Amino acid sequence: MAKSQGLERLSTPISTTAVWRDYLTMTKPKVVAMLLLTALVGMCLAVPTIPTIRVVVFGLTGIGLQSAAAAVFNHVLDRRFDAQMARTYHRPLAKGRIATSKAVLFACVLMVSGFILLWQLNPLTAWLTMASLVGYAVVYTVWLKHATPQNIVIGGLAGAAPPLLGWTAVTGNLDPHALLLVMLVFAWTPPHFWALAIHRRDDYAKAGIPMLPVTHGIEYTKMMVLFYTLLLFAVGLLPWLTAMSGYVYLVGSSVLNLGFIGYAIKLKFFDTTGHAWATFKYSIWHLLALFVVLLVDHWWITWSLGYK
Numbered sequence: 424m425a426k427s428q429g430l431e432r433l434s435t436p437i438s439t440t441a442v443w444r445d446y447l448t449m450t451k452p453k454v455v456a457m458l459l460l461t462a463l464v465g466m467c468l469a470v471p472t473i474p475t476i477r478v479v480v481f482g483l484t485g486i487g488l489q490s491a492a493a494a495v496f497n498h499v500l501d502r503r504f505d506a507q508m509a510r511t512y513h514r515p516l517a518k519g520r521i522a523t524s525k526a527v528l529f530a531c532v533l534m535v536s537g538f539i540l541l542w543q544l545n546p547l548t549a550w551l552t553m554a555s556l557v558g559y560a561v562v563y564t565v566w567l568k569h570a571t572p573q574n575i576v577i578g579g580l581a582g583a584a585p586p587l588l589g590w591t592a593v594t595g596n597l598d599p600h601a602l603l604l605v606m607l608v609f610a611w612t613p614p615h616f617w618a619l620a621i622h623r624r625d626d627y628a629k630a631g632i633p634m635l636p637v638t639h640g641i642e643y644t645k646m647m648v649l650f651y652t653l654l655l656f657a658v659g660l661l662p663w664l665t666a667m668s669g670y671v672y673l674v675g676s677s678v679l680n681l682g683f684i685g686y687a688i689k690l691k692f693f694d695t696t697g698h699a700w701a702t703f704k705y706s707i708w709h710l711l712a713l714f715v716v717l718l719v720d721h722w723w724i725t726w727s728l729g730y731k
């Protein structure tokens with residue numbers, strides 16, 4: 424395979440745009456963008472007004488680089504499984520368009536530069552972000568993903584960390600309110616992923632990955648999606664109950680979380696073709712809107728208290 428691919432490479436000119444796109448794809452840019460939104464909101468909620476430009480620029484660039492590095496490591500370590508699934512077989516490493524050694528080097532450059540940037544802010548943020556990277560790239564990708572159907576519940580902690588990372592980037596301390604934001608993303612992750620896993624069940628079964636719909640069946644997974652949307656509703660009340668957030672947040676988050684419960688009820692009891700996919704799509708808009716609402720509420724309170 425290597426020989427024929429080598430000859431193909433010699434005879435087919437690969438445009439620099441194509442190569443550039445492949446490197447970008449490996450960083451999972453849309454996922455990283457969402458992680459950065461949650462980190463930015465964590466930063467903003469850590470202070471009454473707005474964080475300094477330095478913290479925002481160094482913090483978001485550092486967290487972004489490290490998240491991107493984690494995503495590239497995930498592509499490297501999963502390349503053989505990715506090659507077996509319809510959703511992922513065309514990825515740059517699964518297809519052999521990028522050499523594994525080059526991808527590893529790329530990931531290392533992203534990881535080290537991200538760490539150095541975050542170290543300029545404070546070591547706590549640099550180490551916590553590195554722990555999230557290892558949690559996702561190694562603990563989840565190498566071990567949990569292939570070991571237990573609870574993989575994404577436990578592994579979800581790494582993806583839930585950015586609001587805390589944003590917060591510590593500003594303060595240098597761990598704050599219980601930041602942990603509430605982590606809990607929101609943590610409770611959101613299972614319905615986000617399992618809705619997709621229901622839609623892609625056969626793909627995961629074919630690749631031998633023990634995702635919940637493969638090991639416990641579609642009906643059980645739908646029940647778990649509903650359970651976690653209910654849990655998310657309860658967790659969603661905590662920022663208001665602890666006075667971190669106000670009524671704008673309470674109303675906005677309740678509407679969004681009730682919407683998610685509505686999708687989950689339909690999935691469990693009145694499923695139609697394509698509804699699992701629609702639920703997955705809703706989860707993405709839901710998280711985006713939830714964090715925007717957290718921010719709007721925070722600035723509304725700040726403004727009404729007369730901060731300048």
Ligand code: HEM
Pocket residue numbers: 453454457458461510574575576578579582583608612615616619707710
């Ligand atoms: C263990 C935790 C997670 C798992 C297993 C997971 C899994 C996935 C998968 C498989 C996709 C690709 C769906 C497709 O084929 O289009 C996806 C998409 C996405 N995920 Fe997650 N996810 C997790 C956590 C997160 C977190 C924490 C965030 C952000 C805070 C996030 C944001 C997104 C976004 C924005 C997309 C859409 C990407 C696109 O359209 O290209 N995910 N997720």
Ligand SMILES: CC(C)=CCC/C(C)=C/CC/C(C)=C/COP(=O)(O)OP(=O)(O)O
Pocket residue numbers: 451454455458486489490491493494497501511552553555556559564581582584585
């Ligand atoms: C430093 C830091 C904050 C790290 C977090 C990194 C990160 C990119 C988290 C997102 C979680 C995610 C996209 C999981 C999907 O992996 P998968 O392997 O199940 O999905 P795939 O099959 O699409 O690759």
